[in-house]
Amino acid sequence: xDATLNPYGRGELDMRDVCTAIRPLxxxxxxxxxxxxxxxxxxxxxxxxxxxxxxxxxxQSVKKLLIENFPRESAPFELKARIRRELDRAGGQxxxxxxxxxxxxxxxxxxxxxxxxxxxxxxxFRGRPPVEPAQIAHVKLVSGKIECVNCYLxxxxxxxxxxxxxxHEFVFLADDGEIYSLIPNGLSEKVRRDITYQHAEVLVSGWxxxxxxxxxxxxVEPVRRAAAQPALYGRRASIAWRNR
Amino acid sequence: xxAATNPGAERQPFxxxxxxxxxxxxxxxxxxxxxxxxxxxxxxxTYLKAYQYYHSFQPGTNFRAWIFRIxxxxxxxxxxxxxxxxxxxxxxxxxxxxxNDLTPEEAESILKNSxxxxxxxxxxxxxxxxxxxxxxxxxVLLCDIEEFSYREIADILDIPIGTVxxxxxxxxxxxxRNLLEYATRQGYLRKKDPPS
Numbered sequence: 001x002d003a004t005l006n007p008y009g010r011g012e013l014d015m016r017d018v019c020t021a022i023r024p025l026x027x028x029x030x031x032x033x034x035x036x037x038x039x040x041x042x043x044x045x046x047x048x049x050x051x052x053x054x055x056x057x058x059x060q061s062v063k064k065l066l067i068e069n070f071p072r073e074s075a076p077f078e079l080k081a082r083i084r085r086e087l088d089r090a091g092g093q094x095x096x097x098x099x100x101x102x103x104x105x106x107x108x109x110x111x112x113x114x115x116x117x118x119x120x121x122x123x124x125f126r127g128r129p130p131v132e133p134a135q136i137a138h139v140k141l142v143s144g145k146i147e148c149v150n151c152y153l154x155x156x157x158x159x160x161x162x163x164x165x166x167x168h169e170f171v172f173l174a175d176d177g178e179i180y181s182l183i184p185n186g187l188s189e190k191v192r193r194d195i196t197y198q199h200a201e202v203l204v205s206g207w208x209x210x211x212x213x214x215x216x217x218x219x220v221e222p223v224r225r226a227a228a229q230p231a232l233y234g235r236r237a238s239i240a241w242r243n244r
Numbered sequence: 245x246x247a248a249t250n251p252g253a254e255r256q257p258f259x260x261x262x263x264x265x266x267x268x269x270x271x272x273x274x275x276x277x278x279x280x281x282x283x284x285x286x287x288x289x290t291y292l293k294a295y296q297y298y299h300s301f302q303p304g305t306n307f308r309a310w311i312f313r314i315x316x317x318x319x320x321x322x323x324x325x326x327x328x329x330x331x332x333x334x335x336x337x338x339x340x341x342x343x344n345d346l347t348p349e350e351a352e353s354i355l356k357n358s359x360x361x362x363x364x365x366x367x368x369x370x371x372x373x374x375x376x377x378x379x380x381x382x383x384v385l386l387c388d389i390e391e392f393s394y395r396e397i398a399d400i401l402d403i404p405i406g407t408v409x410x411x412x413x414x415x416x417x418x419x420x421r422n423l424l425e426y427a428t429r430q431g432y433l434r435k436k437d438p439p440s
Binding site for chain 1: 267275284291292296348358393394410416
C-alpha cells in the first residue's frame with residue numbers, strides 16, 4: 001500500500017481495515033464525489049482488492065439498471081398550456097397584490113398583523129382555553145423555532161447519537177435562548193411529525209402557560225414570505241401567545 | 245425592485261428559463277407521487293410558486309436546483325401524506341440492509357444476473373424502489389436519474405452533504421438487497437448456484 005496515498009492516517013494500513021473503511025465510500029467514489037486524494041486511494045485499492053472491486057461493480061450495475069429502466073418521461077402537452085393559463089391568472093393577482101403592497105415586507109407585516117387580529121378575535125370568540133379577558137396581560141409575538149431539544153443539546157455539546165438513545169423531543173426554542181416545552185396536543189404532534197421534519201417555515205400560535213413555562217399550540221400556518229430563498233425555506237417559526 | 249413594481253415584466257424571462265425543465269420536473273413528480281394527475285398538479289404548483297418567488301432567484305445561480313427545491317418542498321408539504329402508502333417499507337429489512345454490507349457472493353450474484361434483471365425486472369425495479377424509505381429513494385433518484393451533484397442535492401433537500409452521501413450509499417444498498425430478494429423469490433437465482 002502506498003503510504004503517501006493513505007488519507008486515513010500515517011503508517012501502514014492492514015488491507016482488511018482499508019476494506020472496512022472504504023466500503024461506505026464506494027458509492028460516492030462511483031459518483032466522483034470524493035476529494036481527489038480519496039478518489040485516487042480508492043481507485044488504487046480496487047485494483048488490488050477483488051472483493052471490493054466486485055462489490056463496487058455490483059453497485060454500478062444496479063445504478064445502470066436504474067438509469068435504463070427509468071427514462072425521462074415527457075410532460076403531457078396540455079400541461080404547458082395549463083401552467084401558462086395559471087401563470088396568467090397568478091400574474092394578475094400578483095399585479096394587484098403589488099399595487100396594494102408595493103413593498104413585500106409591508107405585505108408580510110400586514111399578513112402577520114391580520115393573522116394576529118383574526119386569531120385574537122377567534123380566541124376570544126371561542127373562549128378556549130378558558131381565559132377571562134381580564135386575566136389577559138398582553139399579547140406577545142416572539143420568534144424562535146421548533147427544535148428537538150436532544151438534537152440541540154447534541155450539537156451544542158458535540159455529543160453524537162443523543163437522539164438515537166433518547167428519541168426526539170420537541171420544544172419551542174425562542175431566539176433569546178429560552179426553552180419552552182410543548183404541551184402535547186394534536187398540533188404539537190403534527191409539528192413534530194411534519195413541520196420540523198420537513199423544515200418548513202411556519203407561523204405557530206398558541207397559549208403560553210406561565211408557571212409551567214410551556215406552550216400549547218393552537219394553530220400552525222405555513223408562512224408565505226416574499227423574502228430571499230433561505231428565509232423562505234428556513235426553519236424559523238414565530239409564536240404568538242398570551243400570558244394567562 | 246423591478247419585479248415588485250411590474251411583475252408582468254418577468255413573465256417571459258421566467259418562462260424561458262423555467263419551461264425547459266418541465267419534463268425533468270414531471271418525471272420526478274411522477275416518481276414521487278406515483279400518480280399522473282397528482283404529478284401534473286404538483287408540477288403546476290411548483291411553477292406557480294417558482295413564478296411567485298422568481299424575484300428572489302439570483303441570476304447566475306443554479307436555476308434547475310432552485311426549482312427542484314421548490315418541487316421537493318411542495319411535494320413534502322402538500323402531497324407526501326397522500327402519496328405515502330404505509331406498510332410498503334419493511335424497516336427490519338431496511339435496517340438489515342443498512343447494517344450489513346453486501347457480501348462478495350451477493351455482489352457476484354447481482355453481476356451474474358444483471359442481464360436477467362434488465363429483461364425481466366421492469367416492475368420489480370419499480371417495486372424495489374417503492375420499498376425504500378422515501379428519504380433514501382429521493383436522494384438516489386436525484387443523483388442517478390436527474391444527475392444532480394451531492395452539493396446540489398444537499399441544497400435541494402436542505403440537508404448536510406454528509407447526509408446526502410450516506411442516504412445515497414445506504415439507498416443503493418437497500419435497492420441491491422431488494423433486487424436480490426426478488427430474484428431469489430422468483431427463482432431466477434438460487435441462493436447457491438448448483439453445479440452445472
